[in-house]
Amino acid sequence: MIKEDKQPILVSHPSPDLYGSDLQLLESVTALAGSGHPVHVVLPRTGPLQKLLVDRGASTEVIPFPVSRKSVLNPKALPGYIIETIVATARSVRLLRRVRPELIYANTITAPVWILAGWLTGTPTLCHVHEAEETGSRVLQMLLAAPLLLCRKVVVNSLASRKVIYESWPRIDDRIKLIYNGIPQHDTTTSGILFPKDEGIRIVLVGRLSPRKGTDVALEALANLVEQGLDVSIALCGDTYPGYEWFEDSLRRRATRDDLNGRVQFCGYIKNVRDYLEKADIVIVPSITEPFGNVAVEAQLASRPVVASNVQGLAEIIDNGRTGLLCPAGDHVKIAEAVFLLVKDPGWAAKIAQAGYDSAVQRFSVERYQESIVSTVEELIVARNGLYRLFDRLKGGRR
Template sequence: MPPVTDAVVVVNHRSHALLATYLAATTDGLEATVVVVDNFSDDDERAAVSRLARERGWHLVTAPNDGFGAGVNRGVEAARALGASVFLVLNPDLTLTPAGARELLDLARADHDALVAPHVLRPDGSVWSQGGLLDRTTGRTRTRPELVGDEPDWLTGACLAVHVDLWDRVGGFSEDFFMYWEDIDLSVRVAAAGGHLLVAPTTAVHDVGGTQEHGGSRRKSDLYYRHNCRGRLVFAARNLEPELARRWVRSAPRYARDVVLRGGRRQLLRSPGPVLAALRGTLEGARFVRRGARRPAAERPLRVVVAHPSPDLYGSDRQLLESLRALTARGHRVTVVLPHEGPLVPLVVDAGAQVRIAGFPVLRKSELAPTRLPRLLWGSLTATLRAARRLRSDRPDVLYVNTVTIPVWAAAGRLAGVPTLTHVHEAEDGNRMVATALALPVLASRTVVANSAAAREALVRAVPRLARRTLVVHNGVAGPPDGPVDAPTDAERAPGAPWHLVSVGRLSPRKGTDVALEAVALLVAAGEDVRLSAAGTTFAGYEWFEDELRTRARQPDLAGRVELLGYVHPTWDLLASADVVLVPSRAEPFGNTAVEALLARRPLVASDVQGLAEVVRDGTTGLLVPPGDAHALADAVAALLHDEQRRRTLASTGEDDAHERFSLRRYADDVVAAVTGTAGDATNRASTPGSTTATTPVGDPASTPKFTRTPDGELEPFV
């Protein structure tokens, strides 16, 4: 029987009777794990809900009462530990049929980017919620169906379905909230992370008297008044610019009055409790807004400027998108500066960031010719001064320089006094002078993130002083959206069908596409019927290399056996068509294509060089061969073509290993920790000059040292 991958998560607080009525009906016959989180109220309630959970076969998580969002987060973690990957979060007082629950879970499973909610009705059949609108200027929400339409700004947390991929991308509910407004905050972060909100056709019924009202009257609980007022201002502090958040504070008394009046005027004749609760929540929220600018960097939204050298869609460009999603999902406000327009721009916007186009020089080898050097130096100087002026004007918390090929930005950050993080995707092992020239500007950065140990070693070899500030964070790579496709067995292969080899990457000497062609020629000469599909385009200035490849492919020994496909995205269908994937790079700081091949569950042959030697475990998850050696590449491919069991074993083990080591969740956590650590270190140094401040360790715990900051700003390993 396949494992149960769906879970229903409910947070309980004095509601065991509601669980016995509503949750029992929803989950009766539903193939899903049920997790109940009991936010402690008293011993009698805990005993009652424990007894109910035992009787119904539910999993019980006991917890202190840290609020609704914290409870849901605990429940989701427990469900994940039990094997679930799709979660349905329910209020205890919600009526939902098992068929309705199944529809919501199936929608979330089919669309990993969707936060799904039903139409929620009142017991009288009127609409209670089909999402809502948020006016960020006034801090007011609207829920009338005729106003909301088909594109809500937020969904109610009373009933939500979500896939683990989206949950990880946004980090779950924020625990800054106790109750109320955490669902609006989650919805906003989902949209910022490139997800979307989906109101399903199915309906649920909310017993509006179940957890909010007292004594059968319109009066609601004091917690409702307090945390509705508090939550609104917590949302403002987390998601708005400081001036707009302060405007929400100024309008808070009127909002509090309106919240109190939702319980009717007569309640005020009986007790001042509602007014006092709303006042308390408003004051707590206002303090949260005032503390916003002084909160530690890890706990407050940051303004991050990201400088990136290319608007294309290759490895480092797509890794940038994962960094952006990680930052925006946690509420940070990001602006990406690009040298010109390109296909990356709309994807940056979809990831929740703003885009600014501003010309600046990008170092390419073709630009380092003696005749071009004076123009490059002058352009770099003027671009550095322009960038520094803009940074002084914008005053971001962090400047994130993505690759060492744009040194003007690290220098501009230093001139403007902005804490700078440089993310290194290169591992220059050839010309020592070039390696040093690329690495020296990185000294202007407070933190350096390298995408592999090889990239770190190359950087430190060029400039040893960078050792103490450089961390290793391996790339995070998403797998096929619908999971890998099983490769056909030898028995299932069409008679006479050629073996299909695939390579994906820039057409350049460093990527070794020419080595792949020569390996194919050797295989053909040895009697193997093979074809090669090579996906990728050249950098500007390297068109000559593509011309050479096409000329070689037309020669008699390769005629009709090599197809240069140009740019291909997504590549999952191409990888799924491969019998063996080749990554024959002569230099490769990391190797996203290698990870994608593993996630596609295809056997892989790669060069034993730099980051590829970290990605591929030779003989266990793939095969490694000497770089530039077409004979070794051909021999490794031939060995796999004639050993079906080995192909399958390598592919299966490789997929499991890639999921474990190169997950998006791990990458997002590490990148955000590095960025907030960079901003936090600047805050600490400004407030206590000369102090020693611990930074957050990031990356693989087994391979990444922990660091402490010394008074002169260097990082040294803990002893």
């Protein structure tokens, strides 16, 4: 239930699932609720995230609203999306007038309905951007980032995200604050031996089955390693986005060919990926674009050597050759080469895993993240309340 002594913070989030931005939301809610702020989370549908949010101290409500994707910005899909947005905005405005939040915390830019509703009702809005991706179209980037013009504050999860937003709308730059994600650190770290001689090399990839995550690139890298004589397998931990079933079908067909047959495990969605990370010899993150890259940090915290694409946030997480290895995005040959180098030098691989663990503990702690989120939100609330008090004094002076 919403506490009565304070106005709540209304959090909008476009997914009830348990992937990167969903799990990061749990840390934000924990921080805000733990600091005495009532938190009310609005989701577009029910899902596993809802119960976890309640466990972290939030109240939740399910109200359908559209989520913006690149796929809606085409002549066929755009009219329907606009109609959905108008209807959902009216519904959102009614909810804001009922709940009367002190602040809207829009977790991701993919649900601009709430940013628009905040602007229409005069409710200050903070948008936490998790998905600022570089695209080939400057116009498309500007359209996707345009709702941020209506926000009082914009939190980004990497310098790469900040760059994308700045290049789209430079006037927003003074409203942007960088807060790297906070990844939970478990009580113990993995001490298992890498590359046991009596077993094959175990690779793990955690993430949605999608072209953006480079899952197809990972399978070709695996095939390259098999061609070089390595006994190697890969576990794919994640399901596919609705509408991308064709991509999963293509992956499964590729996995049945002679060179990969029996070497690819489709695990589906995994609630506790740490179990898989700890069983891995190497974790790969072959994303084509990645504003941050929680999985890379999670692998470092599990003391596993990481091979990742040299893109966006991944390049900020990994110091190439010291805390992991970076390869050109989409280059399965280079990814295979990096894996091969680690396998042939287990001592070096262990040093990289240890350096990655030390870096992740220092740079991406949950405590640092939560403190930064609370201070940013409270600064915005104080500024908002100060403006209201000034407005009240001005009104009183005119009486």
